[in-house]
Amino acid sequence: MxxxxxxxxxxxxxxxxxxxxxxxxxxxxRCQKSVAKQGEGPSPxxxxxxxxxxxxxxxxxxxxxxxxxxxxxxxxxxxxxVNTRVTRVDTGERVVGAALRLDATMPEHGHGxxxxxxxxxxxxxxxxxxxxxxxxxxxxxxxxxxxxxxxxHLELSFQQPPVSPH
Amino acid sequence: MCYVLGYFLIAIFIVGCSRAGTADxxxxxxxxxxSSSTSYCSEATWTESDWDVVQSLSLAALAAAPPPxxxxxxxxxLGRDLFFDARLSKTGTVSCATCHRPEFYLSDGRxxxxxxxxxxxxxxxxxxxxxxxxxxxxxxxDSLWAQALAPFExxxxxxxxxxxxxxxxxxxxxxxFREIYPATELTASDVSLRIPARPVSEDSTPAQHEAWSKLSxxxxxxxxxxxxxxxxxxxxFIRRLPFTEAPFDAYVKAVRAGDPTGGGHLSESAVRGxxxxxxxxxxxxxxxxxxxxxxxxxxxxxxxxxxxSDSDSGRREGARLVKKDEFxxxxxxxxxxxxxxxxxxxxxxxxxxxxxFKTPTLRNxxxxxxxxxxxxxxxxxxxxxxxxxxxxxxxxxxxxxLLTRLPRDVRTSDMVExxxxxxxxxxxxxxxxxxxx
Numbered sequence: 001m002x003x004x005x006x007x008x009x010x011x012x013x014x015x016x017x018x019x020x021x022x023x024x025x026x027x028x029x030r031c032q033k034s035v036a037k038q039g040e041g042p043s044p045x046x047x048x049x050x051x052x053x054x055x056x057x058x059x060x061x062x063x064x065x066x067x068x069x070x071x072x073x074x075x076x077x078x079x080x081x082v083n084t085r086v087t088r089v090d091t092g093e094r095v096v097g098a099a100l101r102l103d104a105t106m107p108e109h110g111h112g113x114x115x116x117x118x119x120x121x122x123x124x125x126x127x128x129x130x131x132x133x134x135x136x137x138x139x140x141x142x143x144x145x146x147x148x149x150x151x152x153h154l155e156l157s158f159q160q161p162p163v164s165p166h
Numbered sequence: 167m168c169y170v171l172g173y174f175l176i177a178i179f180i181v182g183c184s185r186a187g188t189a190d191x192x193x194x195x196x197x198x199x200x201s202s203s204t205s206y207c208s209e210a211t212w213t214e215s216d217w218d219v220v221q222s223l224s225l226a227a228l229a230a231a232p233p234p235x236x237x238x239x240x241x242x243x244l245g246r247d248l249f250f251d252a253r254l255s256k257t258g259t260v261s262c263a264t265c266h267r268p269e270f271y272l273s274d275g276r277x278x279x280x281x282x283x284x285x286x287x288x289x290x291x292x293x294x295x296x297x298x299x300x301x302x303x304x305x306x307x308d309s310l311w312a313q314a315l316a317p318f319e320x321x322x323x324x325x326x327x328x329x330x331x332x333x334x335x336x337x338x339x340x341x342x343f344r345e346i347y348p349a350t351e352l353t354a355s356d357v358s359l360r361i362p363a364r365p366v367s368e369d370s371t372p373a374q375h376e377a378w379s380k381l382s383x384x385x386x387x388x389x390x391x392x393x394x395x396x397x398x399x400x401x402x403f404i405r406r407l408p409f410t411e412a413p414f415d416a417y418v419k420a421v422r423a424g425d426p427t428g429g430g431h432l433s434e435s436a437v438r439g440x441x442x443x444x445x446x447x448x449x450x451x452x453x454x455x456x457x458x459x460x461x462x463x464x465x466x467x468x469x470x471x472x473x474x475s476d477s478d479s480g481r482r483e484g485a486r487l488v489k490k491d492e493f494x495x496x497x498x499x500x501x502x503x504x505x506x507x508x509x510x511x512x513x514x515x516x517x518x519x520x521x522x523f524k525t526p527t528l529r530n531x532x533x534x535x536x537x538x539x540x541x542x543x544x545x546x547x548x549x550x551x552x553x554x555x556x557x558x559x560x561x562x563x564x565x566x567x568l569l570t571r572l573p574r575d576v577r578t579s580d581m582v583e584x585x586x587x588x589x590x591x592x593x594x595x596x597x598x599x600x601x602x603x
Binding site: 076077079109111112113114115116117118130131133135136 | 460461462507508510511512513516517518519567568
């Protein structure tokens with residue numbers, strides 16, 4: 001089959017223009033903002049926004065757990081505390097007098113924390129754990145267990161962001 | 167052909183904008199985008215997230231110390247004089263400055279220090295010490311003042327007991343000491359200060375322990391309290407020694423002020439080193455913040471050193487010691503600032519503490535050779551090459567899994583150039599002139 005030369009050149013040109021435009025768009029997308037700006041101070045960081053509270057239903061469907069970190073978005077290597085609220089799934093009632101255990105590990109790295117937290121009950125279904133420290137960024141998993149009139153447990157994943165400007 | 171030229175320009179644009187931390191900048195000198203006559207790579211084309219990290223390493227990120235009060239100044243001046251006073255040693259020849267020499271940025275230029283005897287650890291710089299939570303390579307002390315006192319009672323360092331130290335200080339500095347600490351009841355001639363004595367420590371001889379037990383509880387408390395005040399004066403002096411602006415800090419300042427070349431404070435090689443430091447080299451994993459240290463403890467799996475025990479458990483032992491230290495945060499005879507959380511929640515049995523040592527600051531690192539806790543490496547090149555190979559395995563514990571080998575395309579010379587840019591001018595360490603060092 002004969003291919004007409006004129007058409008060939010036409011299509012090749014269109015192809016090149018299209019490819020060039022695509023490359024330009026891609027390169028603009030990849031190009032991130034340069035920061036040589038006037039009077040630039042430290043950028044606001046994720047650490048200044050409150051982290052969402054961590055919550056979930058226990059494995060046996062008995063208790064709901066809600067965790068609040070204090071400070072809300074701890075820095076790597078910073079000591080923080082955790083307030084855990086335990087409520088019954090069926091009635092929503094707060095669970096008082098449970099033996100609560102809270103720990104955290106990095107399963108992918110096979111280690112836990114280098115601190116040994118202390119726990120106490122605040123009352124009205126609230127429990128306080130002091131002395132948490134995430135010494136590395138990455139995925140940490142909170143392991144919560146509550147043994148009251150009934151028992152339940154839960155694992156909650158938490159992404160510790162890397163060091164950011166203080 | 168137009169489209170060939172177009173592709174060429176677009177290719178330059180793409181590669182220029184997506185700059186990897188390890189690009190060889192010199193090859194871009196011909197590809198001038200814009201009218202600047204300087205090489206493209208010395209311009210500060212940092213991504214926002216990378217620039218956040220760069221700024222977090224600079225002195226601008228360090229909280230400023232509050233200005234000293236008049237009485238703070240007297241305490242500091244006393245601490246300075248004590249620091250340089252070699253009479254505070256068994257032989258009259260060892261002062262704090264023996265191992266923390268101003269000309270070595272308050273280290274001593276030796277692989278391992280020597281007081282009265284040769285010791286097993288490298289003397290770290292004292293600049294920036296006020297910002298730490300734990301002191302010593304294994305973090306066995308949790309305050310600067312407790313750390314400052316430890317060498318006095320170490321047989322291989324100053325070789326004294328606290329009785330000797332208190333008596334000597336009250337003899338030579340009595341008036342100044344009482345002016346600062348008017349509650350001091352002891353005098354140099356006090357009967358309780360006649361016989362060298364101290365509570366049991368790893369170095370004490372049985373006679374000194376026996377002499378200590380013969381003192382009344384009130385005498386013991388008064389001696390220890392006076393001893394603690396001496397530590398406090400030294401700590402005030404050390405804490406107030408500032409970091410000075412290094413070329414790296416000047417670079418950051420210039421870029422923030424709108425000069426994309428960073429005022430020329432960093433060479434191209436140093437900028438490449440900086441990019442690798444926060445990028446492909448992953449150094450910033452542990453060497454972060456304005457001190458370029460996370461203050462944590464890591465096992466690097468260092469090679470053994472002749473003459474040094476390789477079963478040194480580092481932080482494992484240090485953490486156990488600090489939890490029982492007589493001067494630790496929650497039992498100290500003088501008040502700590504802040505709470506005792508770091509001590510209270512520390513778990514000495516954390517497995518990764520075995521063989522782990524504290525991340526040192528990299529500020530002024532060029533001036534504080536040799537490097538690592540027993541002076542394993544004489545040069546920065548040696549340190550960087552260690553990270554490139556990570557050869558062998560840890561003799562005690564296991565190498566921290568955070569460590570990865572430095573990639574081949576990160577040049578040692580660039581890393582060293584960056585590290586050298588962290589040297590600031592020696593701060594005014596008073597006493598250099600008056601004590602003839």
